Amino acid sequence: MRDTLDALTRTEAVSTSVLDVLEAEARFGWDEVSPYVKPNDRCLEIGAGSCLLSAMAASRVASITALEPLSQTFSLSEPILDAVGRQGLSNMSIERTTLYDFEPEEGFDFIWSLNTFEHLDDWRSGVLKTLSLLKTGGRAIILCPNYNIPYESHFGIPILGSTTATRRLFGRSIARYEAEHRCDGLWDSLNFIKASEVGRFARVQGIDLTFDRSATIRMFDRFATDRHLADRHAILGPLVGFVQAKGLHRIWRALPDRFHPYMAIHIDRR
Secondary structure: HHHHHHHHHHHOOOOHHHHHHHHHHHHHHHHHHHHHHHOOEEEEEEOOOOOOOHHHHHHOOEEEEOOOOHHHHHHHHHHHHHHHHHOOOOEEEEEOOOOOOOOOOEEEEEEEEEEEHHOOOOHHHHHHHHHEEEEEEEEEEEEEOOOOOOOEEEOOOOOOOOHHHHHOOOHHHHHHHHHOOOOOHHHHOOOOOOHHHHHHHHHHHOOOEEEEEHHHHHHHHHHHHHHHHHHOOOHHHHHHHHHHOOOOHHHHHHHHHHHHEEEEEEEEOO
């Protein structure tokens, strides 16, 4: 994969910093899902973005389908996705459609989604659709921010009162970020999904869903090793670093799900 990334910097005019961030995200995603991957699994990634994570998984599974419609909001990933597609991995296919419109001929053993569900038009329908795509005995892992915590991680700003009020207060910062990162409409794409609402929805629907509370600890630890993550959260970074250095982040394992800033949602189909 590194050879593919290095070639991109020469042929696609993609900056090294962008590639480094996307590669770090892919490696984080793989660290989260790889303990559950089996060699014979038929896998699906929902919201594959640059497809680096799907490409990383391809050599470890029977097959991988990367589902990614891509929009103007995430246009920076387009040349990377195209380059990954040109690698011609025999057991990987890229489907350029939405989760809601995706109708495969058979189900999947394992599904994952990294930082996508906060952008869905309707995350509840997304959960139900994901469940329907699983084979009996299959598992899905959904990784995304938890907006019970009043902090927006893409823009690195606090949520003060309502999201509408936050948009008014930080309008210039939001516009500047979207312009610099060529992600017009990013703020408007957010649905501000909350762990409390996900848990309630699962109970009402009778979905076998659990939260992996140790994911928050791993996220805190990541701040100490991923300089790109720390740089993107210049305000939050020092506080996280202090909590992590003192080992205080480990108390999150005992806290209710709503108090975890990042969600690792596990869904099983019995």
